[in-house]
Amino acid sequence: MELQELVVRAKKGDEAAFYELMQLHKIRLYRIALSYLRNSDDAVEALQEVTYRAFRSIRKVKEPQYFTTWLTRILLNYYNDELKKRKRVLVSDDFISLMGAEHQSNWLEVEEVIGKLEPKIRQVIELKYVHDFKIKEIADILECPEGTVKTWLNKGLKDLRGQLGEKGELGYA
The missing domain is CATH 1.10.1740.10 (RNA polymerase sigma factor, region 2, helix turn helix motif)
Incomplete structure (x- = not known):
């Protein structure tokens, strides 16, 4: 059916x-x-x-x-x-697979950086990279425009790269 x-x-x-x-x-x-x-x-x-x-x-x-x-x-x-x-941040262990082997030993650092992201930005990153939702689907789920989702996604990835050191270190942005 x-x-x-x-x-x-x-x-x-x-x-x-x-x-x-x-x-x-x-x-x-x-x-x-x-x-x-x-x-x-x-x-x-x-x-x-x-x-x-x-x-x-x-x-x-x-x-x-x-x-x-x-x-x-x-x-x-x-x-x-x-x-x-x-009253604490929970971050997906699956996110580590997005960063490559070089970050597996630094997972605590990555988890700490992700935990500092704004909740909406953290949700967008998880929905996009862990659960493979499309931008439009994320916008529908969060009830916001697609442009806002893209902005949050770019801001989150930029913040992660900046906090973790070398630009492009995450390998997926």
């Missing part, structure tokens, strides 16, 4: 359609949660909370084709709620 049709059915109260939607998205959501929360148990808890929040507000989905974006937004909002509770 097509995703949009499932969303329409779920909005009308079809619990089986909602369950199928969550089954289709659970692996991607889990991976995103794991990269942000860096703990399997926390990622599973996040998935449970996202499922609950999505079920509770499924009728608010305006455009069925954006269901995945809507669901990812719920996950990021949950992450931000948790971040506020913990």
Whole structure:
């Protein structure tokens, strides 16, 4: 069954359609949660909370084709709620793969630099380079213009390069 049709059915109260939607998205959501929360148990808890929040507000989905974006937004909002509770920065271990072998020994330094980035900039970098979201998708998730996402992305990468030393050291900008 097509995703949009499932969303329409779920909005009308079809619990089986909602369950199928969550089954289709659970692996991607889990991976995103794991990269942000860096703990399997926390990622599973996040998935449970996202499922609950999505079920509770499924009728608010305006455009069925954006269901995945809507669901990812719920996950990021949950992450931000948790971040506020913990009052500390959580950065994905997966980000290290973007920097190459020369930075693996300096991961603590990189993690510290990433932790100093503004939350929106940090989210843009993670969504783009860890989860392979397109600029347009990131803009939809964060509810901001694509130009703003590009600006935050460039600023974040520039800040990372500047903090880590040699220009272009990260190898992906």
